[in-house]
Amino acid sequence: MTPQEYIHNAMRTEGGQYSFSATGGVTPRVEHAIIGLVTESAELLDAVKKTKIYGKSLDTVNLVEEAGDCMWYLALLCDELHISFEDVWEKNIAKLRTRYPEKWEQAKALDRDLDAERAALL
DSSP: OOHHHHHHHHHTTOOOOOSSOOBTTBOHHHHHHHHHHHHHHHHHHHHHHHHHTTOOOOOHHHHHHHHHHHHHHHHHHHHHHTOOHHHHHHHHHHHHHHHOSSSOOHHHHHSOOHHHHHHHHO
16 A cells, blocks of 8 residues: 555545634644544553553554554644655654765754755755
8 A cells, every 4th residue: 555545545534523613724624633642642642651661561452553653643634735745754854864865873863953944845
C-alpha cells in the first residue's frame, strides 16, 4: 500500500460529521486530528507505564495498534491540509538537515536557528 492509498483508505472510515465549527482558522478536522494524536500518544505512553511501573510485559501488539491509530489521525491531518505523507517526510528531513547538517549534537539542539528551520519547511 502506498502512503496516498493509506490516507484514502483511512479517510473512508472518517465520520465527517462535527457538531462544532471552525474557530480561529482551526477546522473541526484539524482539531479532531490533533486531539486524536494526543490521546493515542498517551495510550502509547500508558503501555510503557504499565511495563515500567507495574512490571507487566510490554504489549507490542497494543503498541502496533496504537501506532496505527496515530497514523490514522496523521492521515486525517494530512488530508485536511492537502499534503501527502511524502511531502511531510521531505519537509521534516529538510528541517533536520538544517538543524543537524551532519548528525545530532546537543549544542545544535539547544541553539537552533528557527528562521532557517522554518524556511526549510516552505
